[in-house]
Amino acid sequence: MFMRPRLRFVPDGTRIRFMRGRFLGIAVSAVLSTLSVILFFYPGLNLGIDFAGGIVMEVRTQGPADLARVREGLAQQGLRAAGVQRFGAADDVLIRLEAQPTAQATQAVVNRVRAGLDQVQPGSRVLRTDAVGPSVSAELYRNGMLALGISLLMILVYIWFRFEWQFAVGAVATLLLDITKTVGFLAVTRFEFDLVMVAAILTVLGYSTNDKVVVYDRVRENLRKFKSMPLRDLIDLSINETLNRTLGTSATVFLAALPLALFGGTTLSGFAWVMLFGIVVGTSSSIFIAAPILLFLGEHRLRREAQAPARPKPAKAAP
Amino acid sequence: MLYFSRFKTALILGACVLGVLLSLPNLIGPVAGGLPWRTIRLGLDLRGGSYLLMEVDMGAVIKERLEGLADGARRALERAAIRPYTLAIQAADHRLLVKPGNPAQQEPALAALRTLQTTEGQGLGARPDLDITATPDGIAVGLSAAALIERANQAVQQSIEIVRRRIDETGVVDPIITRQGQDRIVVQLPGIEDPDRIKQLLGKTARMTFQLVDANADPSAPVPPPGVEFLPLADKPGQKIAVRKRVEVDGANLTDARAGQNPQTGEWVVNFTFDSLGTRRFADVTRANTGHPFAIVLDNKVISAPVIREPITGGRGQISGSFTAASATDLAVLLRAGALPAPLTVVEERSVGPELGADAIRAGAISLGVGFVFVIVFMGAFYGLFGWIANLALVFNLFLMLAILSLLQATLTLPGMAGILLTLGMAVDANILINERIREEVKNGRTPLNAMETGFRRAYATIVDSNMTAFLAHVMLFIFGSGPVRGFAVTITVGIVTTLFTATMVARLLMVRWYAATRPAALPV
Numbered sequence: 001m002f003m004r005p006r007l008r009f010v011p012d013g014t015r016i017r018f019m020r021g022r023f024l025g026i027a028v029s030a031v032l033s034t035l036s037v038i039l040f041f042y043p044g045l046n047l048g049i050d051f052a053g054g055i056v057m058e059v060r061t062q063g064p065a066d067l068a069r070v071r072e073g074l075a076q077q078g079l080r081a082a083g084v085q086r087f088g089a090a091d092d093v094l095i096r097l098e099a100q101p102t103a104q105a106t107q108a109v110v111n112r113v114r115a116g117l118d119q120v121q122p123g124s125r126v127l128r129t130d131a132v133g134p135s136v137s138a139e140l141y142r143n144g145m146l147a148l149g150i151s152l153l154m155i156l157v158y159i160w161f162r163f164e165w166q167f168a169v170g171a172v173a174t175l176l177l178d179i180t181k182t183v184g185f186l187a188v189t190r191f192e193f194d195l196v197m198v199a200a201i202l203t204v205l206g207y208s209t210n211d212k213v214v215v216y217d218r219v220r221e222n223l224r225k226f227k228s229m230p231l232r233d234l235i236d237l238s239i240n241e242t243l244n245r246t247l248g249t250s251a252t253v254f255l256a257a258l259p260l261a262l263f264g265g266t267t268l269s270g271f272a273w274v275m276l277f278g279i280v281v282g283t284s285s286s287i288f289i290a291a292p293i294l295l296f297l298g299e300h301r302l303r304r305e306a307q308a309p310a311r312p313k314p315a316k317a318a319p
Numbered sequence: 320m321l322y323f324s325r326f327k328t329a330l331i332l333g334a335c336v337l338g339v340l341l342s343l344p345n346l347i348g349p350v351a352g353g354l355p356w357r358t359i360r361l362g363l364d365l366r367g368g369s370y371l372l373m374e375v376d377m378g379a380v381i382k383e384r385l386e387g388l389a390d391g392a393r394r395a396l397e398r399a400a401i402r403p404y405t406l407a408i409q410a411a412d413h414r415l416l417v418k419p420g421n422p423a424q425q426e427p428a429l430a431a432l433r434t435l436q437t438t439e440g441q442g443l444g445a446r447p448d449l450d451i452t453a454t455p456d457g458i459a460v461g462l463s464a465a466a467l468i469e470r471a472n473q474a475v476q477q478s479i480e481i482v483r484r485r486i487d488e489t490g491v492v493d494p495i496i497t498r499q500g501q502d503r504i505v506v507q508l509p510g511i512e513d514p515d516r517i518k519q520l521l522g523k524t525a526r527m528t529f530q531l532v533d534a535n536a537d538p539s540a541p542v543p544p545p546g547v548e549f550l551p552l553a554d555k556p557g558q559k560i561a562v563r564k565r566v567e568v569d570g571a572n573l574t575d576a577r578a579g580q581n582p583q584t585g586e587w588v589v590n591f592t593f594d595s596l597g598t599r600r601f602a603d604v605t606r607a608n609t610g611h612p613f614a615i616v617l618d619n620k621v622i623s624a625p626v627i628r629e630p631i632t633g634g635r636g637q638i639s640g641s642f643t644a645a646s647a648t649d650l651a652v653l654l655r656a657g658a659l660p661a662p663l664t665v666v667e668e669r670s671v672g673p674e675l676g677a678d679a680i681r682a683g684a685i686s687l688g689v690g691f692v693f694v695i696v697f698m699g700a701f702y703g704l705f706g707w708i709a710n711l712a713l714v715f716n717l718f719l720m721l722a723i724l725s726l727l728q729a730t731l732t733l734p735g736m737a738g739i740l741l742t743l744g745m746a747v748d749a750n751i752l753i754n755e756r757i758r759e760e761v762k763n764g765r766t767p768l769n770a771m772e773t774g775f776r777r778a779y780a781t782i783v784d785s786n787m788t789a790f791l792a793h794v795m796l797f798i799f800g801s802g803p804v805r806g807f808a809v810t811i812t813v814g815i816v817t818t819l820f821t822a823t824m825v826a827r828l829l830m831v832r833w834y835a836a837t838r839p840a841a842l843p844v
Contacts, residue, residue: 003843005703012762058675103374103666107518110668114515126513127675133666136372140801147799151792158788195804196734202796203741203811206789210745213785214752221777245755248701249748255693256744260737263689265682267364268737275741 009247014240018287019232019295025288033177036184045187048194049130051144053099053137054082055106056130057113062123064090073120077112092127103133144198148179151202155209163216170293171212174285178208178278185277191270200271204278207253211246211286218242219294231299235291250283321772321831331824335715342721357725362732363507364803365680367673369514371506372499372666373482373521379661380474382410384462388449389415391435392460399431405457413467414450418457429453432460471502474660479504482663484656485520504663512672524618524662525653527570529601532612532624536561553620554641560621562614567604572597576654578647587642589651590635598634606630615640617650669802683736690740698747702754704843705830709750712826716746719817724810732806742814748785749822753778758844767842771834775827782823790815 049056059065067084070093074081079097087094095113100106110131117124132140152172160168182201186193218238226234239246254276261272323331344356363370385408392415396404403420419428429451436449448466452459462470479496482504486494495507506521508514533547538559543549549559576591593601604613605627614624615638623640642650694713698706720739724731757774765773790812797808 003704005706005844006700008701012758103664107665107668111515125672126670127672129668129670131665131668133664135374136667143799143801147795150799151795154791154795155788158791162784195800195802196807199734199796199800199804199807202792203789206792206811207745209788209792210748210785213788214781217781217784241759242755245751248751248755249745252694252697252747252751253741253744255697256690256740258693259686259689260740263682263685264737265679265733267679267733268682268686271734271737 008244009251010243014243015236016240016243017236018239019236019292021288022292022295025284026292029177029181029285029289032184033180036180036187039184039187040180043187045183045193046190048192048197049132049137050194051137051141053106053132053134055095055097055100055109055113055132056128057095057110057126058087058128059093059095059117059121060125060127061091061093061121065093065121065124067093069120070095070117073116074113076119077116079109079112079116099132099134099137101134103135106131106133140195144195147198148201148205151205152176155205159209159213159216163220164298166294166297167216167220170290170297171209171216173293174212174290175205175208177289178204178281178285181281182274182278185274189270189273191273196267196271197274200274200278203275204282207279208282208285211249211282212290214245215239215242215286215291216294219291232295235295239287239291246283246286250279254279321768321775321834323828323831328828331828334719334820335825338715338719338722340722341725342718345721345725357728359721359724360728360730361676361680362730362735362803362806363509363669363676364671364733365676365683365731366509367512367671367676368507368509369511369517369668369670370802371508371514371518371521371668373504373506373663374666375471375475375478375502375504375660376662376664377471377474377502378410380470381413381462381467382408383661384470385410385413385415388435388460388462392417392432395431395434396428399427401428401431404428412461414459414461416454416457416459425453425458429458432458435460475502475504477660478663481657481659482506482521485652486517488652488656489517489520491517503666510673512670514668514670518665518668520649520652521663522665523653524659525570525656526618526658527573527654528566528616529568529604530566530614530616531563531604531608532614533561533563534611550614550616550619550621552624553617553622560614560624562616562621567613568593568597568600570654570658572600573654576651578642578644578651581637581639586639587644587647589638589642589647589654591638591654593634593636595634598632601634601636602630602632605632679733683733687736687740687743691743694743694747698750702751702844704833705750705754705757708826708829708833709747709754709822711829712750712821713743713746715825716814716817716821717743719821720810720814723813723817727809727813729809729813730806731810732803734803735806735810738807738810738814742811742818745789746814746818746822749778749782749818750826752781752785753822753826754844757842761842761844767834767839770842771830775823779823782819786815786819 065086067086071081071084074084074095081095082098083094083096085094086092097109097113100109110129114126152175155175156168156172159171179201182204186197191197215238218241219235222229222234222238229237257272257275257279261269261276264272344358389406389408392406396402396417401419401424405418405420407416409416417428417432419425432451436447436451448463450461450463475498479498483496486496486506486508491508491511493509497505499505508517511517536544536547538549538561543561546564547561548564550562552558552560572594574592574594576589579588579590580586581588609627609630612624612626614621616622623638638650695710698709700706702709720742753774756778757770760770760773761767793808793811797805797812800808
């Protein structure tokens with residue numbers, strides 16, 4: 001029972017004509033990404049405290065929390081909370097306050113919230129305080145975007161270096177489509193967009209690139225193996241050959257992230273849902289987007305280069 | 320690809336054993352005493368605690384430097400007998416502007432001001448700390464860029480030292496105080512869920528001075544006379560008192576300060592002791608001004624203004640002024656630790672109570688366990704024997720990750736736990752690539768040995784390429800990320816490195832050994 005594999009996703013030797021669906025695939029992707037960009041501007045992302053600044057406090061009250069009284073207590077301190085809501089258990093309250101103009105004002109508000117709580121719900125304890133001043137949130141946002149931008153650039157350069165430019169452009173164009181959809185997913189689900197989400201998007205980016213590299217790698221290998229096969233058939237063949245691997249890896253990453261989405265707690269479940277979404281998007285985009293883009297870009301060039309003996313490809317790194 | 324020399328085999332197995340050994344202290348607590356075991360540190364989001372990001376007010380540092388410079392300039396101009404003149408501090412431009420009333424005195428004024436110049440640094444890197452130039456508006460005495468940077472550096476270094484002393488006084492265990500960037504200080508306080516008291520302690524500059532009260536000046540006058548300032552009284556809001564600007568003795572000359580109770584009144588006081596210089600100065604001042612009041616000024620507020628009854632020569636004194644036990648203790652702490660060179664502002668605060676941290680650890684551990692089981696069952700079902708070998712390699716991968724994170728003394732955060740879990744999912748990708756490749760080679764009609772050989776070789780380049788891009792993305796995240804997210808980047812990058820080792824070395828070694836032992840006619844793929 002432990003010797004032989006029990007299950008497989010697809011039988012060997014499939015010949016699915018993926019490239020027939022290339023226009024449909026790109027059209028669907030373009031529509032989804034356009035929608036996502038619209039959603040990004042309206043209603044926009046639910047910016048978390050990292051990027052928007054402001055204050056989030058999680059409070060555990062003695063006995064069930066009376067939200068109206070908490071609001072009243074805050075009002076007595078001259079504060080208008082952006083949100084007072086129950087959070088998990090009956091005695092857990094989450095208080096949100098808008099960003100303050102300066103770091104000093106932010107700190108003053110934190111102290112006033114504590115004072116207000118002591119009056120209306122004596123004995124309550126602040127379990128968590130996150131207070132981010134305006135200069136820091138602007139900086140965190142800039143750094144998050146820099147991390148995304150530079151990662152994309154490095155991926156572009158790396159693939160360009162290891163493959164041909166058509167592969168690099170195809171991969172990065174697909175990644176941009178993947179990222180916009182992930183952003184759209186964030187806009188629809190209203191998950192808070194914060195640094196952890198940037199990490200999630202970067203991980204999706206890494207995963208998605210990984211998937212594309214595997215398919216591209218096979219295309220490159222087959223270009224050398226089948227000198228006269230049309231590029232379209234060759235790409236189809238490469239996708240079919242790597243299909244079990246593509247689905248297998250998607251499955252393991254999906255299975256690893258799933259418990260996190262279900263039991264990971266507030267901080268991580270949003271992260272994990274984005275991962276799960278990204279795995280599905282990243283896997284399908286390898287087949288339906290990255291490969292067709294390669295076909296469009298390389299229809300003539302890649303074939304001719306592969307046939308020309310004068311320009312041998314760089315040898316793969318030997319282990 | 321199939322041949323492993325004895326040396327290489329020993330090296331691979333040795334690395335695995337070492338990985339298990341090094342990760343053990345994290346799982347079962349410290350193993351043996353004398354050995355330098357290292358463990359992963361839990362981030363504040365998991366163990367509970369406070370993170371404060373504080374900014375040093377550089378504007379105040381520069382302003383103070385300019386004020387000092389202005390005093391020096393006045394003295395130098397006086398000595399050179401240059402009068403009248405105007406002197407203005409232009410803080411935004413980091414300079415003073417001096418204009419002699421008599422244009423003929425321009426040259427002597429320049430010469431006098433040049434005497435203020437000293438050099439920063441030594442040898443070839445030495446630069447004057449002042450840029451003194453004649454402009455149409457007057458003589459500009461500006462702080463040079465090098466001097467500004469030097470001053471800022473000193474201010475941050477000094478602040479870190481004072482912050483450390485103040486926090487040490489409060490008895491917080493294992494605080495971490497580090498510099499971040501140009502003008503920021505990170506304070507991490509494990510186990511402190513309400514950093515209020517610490518914030519209060521750090522929020523005060525605590526510059527204490529002893530100045531004489533000017534009984535002749537009227538504090539209700541609109542403008543104080545020259546050399547005098549009106550300072551508010553700390554315990555009587557709204558009231559002011561006229562104090563001479565000249566600082567007679569500075570709080571920097573204190574060697575000790577303790578909270579105590581006045582035996583007669585039971586009132587809380589702070590008792591202090593001067594160092595030898597402070598003792599001498601204090602004795603001189605009290606001798607010359609017996610019968611007059613003097614002011615004890617803390618951060619530009621007068622906390623008390625007693626009358627000097629007799630010269631105080633013993634270098635000891637007492638501050639009273641409606642203290643409570645807590646405020647007296649806090650003031651004593653502040654005086655012992657010394658004054659901050661500039662005010663600190665909290666620009667980011669994150670505190671987590673221990674029970675939330677414990678909840679997070681539990682949630683992370685459950686997810687990790689369930690995810691691990693999912694992946695292992697999947698690999699067993701889809702890849703049979705080679706899948707189980709991959710699973711064994713995965714276990715070693717986990718141990719090696721823990722070992723390397725321990726050696727780096729990395730901080731495990733909540734997102735870091737997610738990173739470990741994702742590494743589990745991504746790690747078997749390498750094994751899947753190898754297995755699928757071997758399977759293809761078998762279908763192409765190769766012999767088992769040949770198929771394994773080719774499978775390993777062809778999969779290898781793909782594995783490196785696909786992991787490299789993910790590696791680059793997460794290095795970027797480490798560079799630009801902050802706080803817990805960095806923990807995620809660290810676990811993922813470490814995970815990618817260990818994955819490359821366990822998938823291409825450990826799993827391959829196990830597969831080759833299995834083949835050598837059984838010599839099967841067909842591979843279980």
